[in-house]
Amino acid sequence: MHHGAEVLLSLFVVFVAAQIGGEIAQRLKMPAVVGEIAAGCLIGPYALGWVKLNEPLEVLAELGAVFLLFSVGLETRAGDLRKVGRVATLVGVSGVVLPFVFGGLWAWASGFETPKAMFVAAAFVATSAGITARVLQELGVLGRMESRIILGAAVIDDILAMLLLGMVTAIQGGGGVNVVSLLVVLAQAVGFVALVTLVGTRVMKKSSPLMDAPIHPHSPLTLSLIICLGLAVAASFIGLAAIIGAFLAGMIVAETQQRHSLERQVQVIMAFLVPFFFVVTGAKVDVRQLGSVSAVGMVAVVTLLAVVSKLVGCGLAALSTGRRSALIVGVGMVPRGEVGIIVASLGLQAAVFSETLYAVIIAMSLLTSVIAPPVLKALFSGEKPEPHEDVSHLIGVEETGHS
Amino acid sequence: MHHGAEVLLSLFVVFVAAQIGGEIAQRLKMPAVVGEIAAGCLIGPYALGWVKLNEPLEVLAELGAVFLLFSVGLETRAGDLRKVGRVATLVGVSGVVLPFVFGGLWAWASGFETPKAMFVAAAFVATSAGITARVLQELGVLGRMESRIILGAAVIDDILAMLLLGMVTAIQGGGGVNVVSLLVVLAQAVGFVALVTLVGTRVMKKSSPLMDAPIHPHSPLTLSLIICLGLAVAASFIGLAAIIGAFLAGMIVAETQQRHSLERQVQVIMAFLVPFFFVVTGAKVDVRQLGSVSAVGMVAVVTLLAVVSKLVGCGLAALSTGRRSALIVGVGMVPRGEVGIIVASLGLQAAVFSETLYAVIIAMSLLTSVIAPPVLKALFSGEKPEPHEDVSHLIGVEETGHS
Numbered sequence: 001m002h003h004g005a006e007v008l009l010s011l012f013v014v015f016v017a018a019q020i021g022g023e024i025a026q027r028l029k030m031p032a033v034v035g036e037i038a039a040g041c042l043i044g045p046y047a048l049g050w051v052k053l054n055e056p057l058e059v060l061a062e063l064g065a066v067f068l069l070f071s072v073g074l075e076t077r078a079g080d081l082r083k084v085g086r087v088a089t090l091v092g093v094s095g096v097v098l099p100f101v102f103g104g105l106w107a108w109a110s111g112f113e114t115p116k117a118m119f120v121a122a123a124f125v126a127t128s129a130g131i132t133a134r135v136l137q138e139l140g141v142l143g144r145m146e147s148r149i150i151l152g153a154a155v156i157d158d159i160l161a162m163l164l165l166g167m168v169t170a171i172q173g174g175g176g177v178n179v180v181s182l183l184v185v186l187a188q189a190v191g192f193v194a195l196v197t198l199v200g201t202r203v204m205k206k207s208s209p210l211m212d213a214p215i216h217p218h219s220p221l222t223l224s225l226i227i228c229l230g231l232a233v234a235a236s237f238i239g240l241a242a243i244i245g246a247f248l249a250g251m252i253v254a255e256t257q258q259r260h261s262l263e264r265q266v267q268v269i270m271a272f273l274v275p276f277f278f279v280v281t282g283a284k285v286d287v288r289q290l291g292s293v294s295a296v297g298m299v300a301v302v303t304l305l306a307v308v309s310k311l312v313g314c315g316l317a318a319l320s321t322g323r324r325s326a327l328i329v330g331v332g333m334v335p336r337g338e339v340g341i342i343v344a345s346l347g348l349q350a351a352v353f354s355e356t357l358y359a360v361i362i363a364m365s366l367l368t369s370v371i372a373p374p375v376l377k378a379l380f381s382g383e384k385p386e387p388h389e390d391v392s393h394l395i396g397v398e399e400t401g402h403s
Numbered sequence: 404m405h406h407g408a409e410v411l412l413s414l415f416v417v418f419v420a421a422q423i424g425g426e427i428a429q430r431l432k433m434p435a436v437v438g439e440i441a442a443g444c445l446i447g448p449y450a451l452g453w454v455k456l457n458e459p460l461e462v463l464a465e466l467g468a469v470f471l472l473f474s475v476g477l478e479t480r481a482g483d484l485r486k487v488g489r490v491a492t493l494v495g496v497s498g499v500v501l502p503f504v505f506g507g508l509w510a511w512a513s514g515f516e517t518p519k520a521m522f523v524a525a526a527f528v529a530t531s532a533g534i535t536a537r538v539l540q541e542l543g544v545l546g547r548m549e550s551r552i553i554l555g556a557a558v559i560d561d562i563l564a565m566l567l568l569g570m571v572t573a574i575q576g577g578g579g580v581n582v583v584s585l586l587v588v589l590a591q592a593v594g595f596v597a598l599v600t601l602v603g604t605r606v607m608k609k610s611s612p613l614m615d616a617p618i619h620p621h622s623p624l625t626l627s628l629i630i631c632l633g634l635a636v637a638a639s640f641i642g643l644a645a646i647i648g649a650f651l652a653g654m655i656v657a658e659t660q661q662r663h664s665l666e667r668q669v670q671v672i673m674a675f676l677v678p679f680f681f682v683v684t685g686a687k688v689d690v691r692q693l694g695s696v697s698a699v700g701m702v703a704v705v706t707l708l709a710v711v712s713k714l715v716g717c718g719l720a721a722l723s724t725g726r727r728s729a730l731i732v733g734v735g736m737v738p739r740g741e742v743g744i745i746v747a748s749l750g751l752q753a754a755v756f757s758e759t760l761y762a763v764i765i766a767m768s769l770l771t772s773v774i775a776p777p778v779l780k781a782l783f784s785g786e787k788p789e790p791h792e793d794v795s796h797l798i799g800v801e802e803t804g805h806s
Contacts, residue, residue, distance in 0.1 A: 005639035007462055012632040019625055059410055059459035221674050222422055229415040236408035268671040271624050 073250020
């Protein structure tokens with residue numbers, strides 16, 4: 001019973017820290033996310049030590065990320081995503097290749113053998129959709145073309161990153177790369193995404209009236225929660241991130257007539273769970289490992305490489321949308337967040353990464369996650385206010401006339 | 404990562420099982436709770452084994468109970484509770500004494516020595532506010548006088564049960580009963596409840612406009628969540644059930660102007676979390692231990708004693724409210740739920756209970772939880788429909804006239 005009280009206490013501390021951190025960040029005109037991550041660093045086991053990371057906290061954090069991406073999916077129409085499909089694919093691919101090459105070269109120049117260098121390079125690759133998605137949502141720009149490209153590219157990116165990770169761990173494990181098994185993994189992932197978006201979208205459109213059946217009060221909500229959890233589980237079983245499944249779930253549920261009431265309801269669940277995701281992400285940084293001068297220099301170099309490679313890789317691929325939009329897309333893909341942390345943990349387990357390299361990669365993941373949101377905010381708000389999205393001609397309102 | 408996928412899968416299975424179980428129960432005209440508990444028994448580790456109980460599941464279950472009682476608190480006004488204070492106290496006390504005496508006598512007659520018999524008796528005592536509260540909420544009768552008596556008595560009951568448990572574990576541990584330390588525990592508990600209800604109520608009434616300040620979108624919600632988690636933690640640190648703290652938190656938040664929008668928002672969080680509470684409760688029953696004829700007989704006797712002692716103890720104490728109301732209060736106090744299970748677990752750990760007695764007590768806790776809800780439902784719905792709560796004279800509507 002007393003253990004239960006301690007776990008409950010840790011949830012309380014994390015939740016309160018998130019609110020305070022978010023509040024401070026917003027007063028400093030920064031996105032709330034930044035403050036939540038920073039609060040996590042501060043109260044985490046490596047700094048003040050006010051919370052120990054326990055499994056329930058990790059699961060609440062994962063659920064937070066799942067519902068975050070589910071709600072982002074709810075605000076995304078499959079049709080809109082398809083329109084930017086070609087650019088998003090280009091951005092996703094180019095945003096994987098460049099960081100992998102840059103990261104590999106850096107590791108190789110630092111004296112790692114080729115297989116290990118490839119593992120290090122993998123940590124440069126993945127994008128954390130969660131952090132950017134939250135910022136886009138906070139800014140209310142999820143409907144923008146750049147946001148759609150970022151979200152589409154994040155799905156492609158996750159599939160490629162997963163393949164890459166499978167490849168480097170296989171090489172690291174001593175076995176050669178099994179092309180057939182990699183192709184199977186690829187086919188599974190692409191098949192999953194295609195099946196869910198194509199079939200799911202149609203099924204949901206048709207079953208929309210069914211969700212209205214007054215079986216019990218929360219029917220549309222509980223059905224949506226089942227779809228969300230179910231696809232998150234399915235995605236993580238075929239090796240994709242659970243949040244990709246949740247994003248797709250949100251996208252197909254968005255085809256129902258209940259999407260607007262569901263959006264509001266999911267935001268309530270998010271208000272409770274999402275803070276756990278960001279605070280726990282921050283709490284994983286071992287700031288003590290970064291005390292030496294050489295480590296600080298290493299963090300600077302690695303972070304710079306990570307930012308530039310992603311910015312250039314994604315930005316160039318999106319150049320057809322205009323320079324400013326390309327810049328927004330590039331910045332939006334910069335955060336490595338929890339995905340970089342996962343790769344680093346695998347590297348530590350496999351004894352490829354030293355304790356210091358581990359801390360450096362995690363610091364890079366966090367720094368990219370903290371740098372990108374304010375820049376993104378500045379890029380969006382630095383624009384001339386949009387002329388009501390050019391809908392004036394659609395609804396027959398003219399600029400002249402009534403003042 | 405794969406472990407994470409398995410935990411996510413277990414959440415998915417539990418959530419889906421709860422929906423199916425709840426649905427079936429409602430089609431059989433039973434409260435959804437019954438179906439959710441039964442689903443837990445079925446898929447739990449002792450029957451089908453589709454889910455293993457892991458710590459994240461336990462924490463989600465506890466959070467479910469916390470938010471359930473928080474929402475019940477939101478529908479309860481401190482003033483209303485004070486009106487039934489005298490009867491509720493009587494019901495609480497009498498509903499602890501009689502089951503303790505009956506349980507002790509049975510254990511003593513079954514051959515337990517006095518200290519062990521007292522431990523067994525303690526398992527007969529506690530009431531699970533969660534199960535009854537859910538049923539009252541489902542039936543929409545939380546505003547009724549009987550419901551208020553039940554909720555008030557549940558708070559008294561929990562304080563007394565905690566003292567009793569402290570006493571029997573002390574006696575069991577060989578040491579005598581330390582009257583001073585018991586008094587300290589009592590003073591803490593009563594002081595906590597008094598402080599929260601009296602001071603909290605006033606503070607919340609005054610800070611209501613503050614919660615409207617547009618600091619960030621979910622401010623009233625996040626502030627309420629902080630109060631809810633905070634008081635749940637505080638309650639469990641002084642040895643009360645976390646849900647008692649959550650109930651009090653709901654009651655003081657109900658004094659703000661935002662109570663109605665908060666009620667709706669908390670219901671969304673409940674739709675996600677409460678199913679975990681009931682399914683996990685059900686999953687803890689080791690049905691295999693109950694296979695033998697003697698065990699079945701023992702379950703029957705123990706359950707009968709538990710039902711009768713609570714029914715008589717609480718019913719007699721509430722007789723001043725009329726016979727039917729007294730019956731409703733008595734039935735409402737019958738479920739032992741997770742509280743009985745906690746006492747049984749402590750008894751097993753302390754080697755006071757055999758594996759069989761443990762399973763018997765748990766079966767009793769579950770049976771009382773499954774028997775009471777349908778009876779409660781029948782008692783409430785068997786009444787003549789209320790004449791619109793006699794508000795007609797308040798709003799100036801007359802029965803005659805416009806048809």
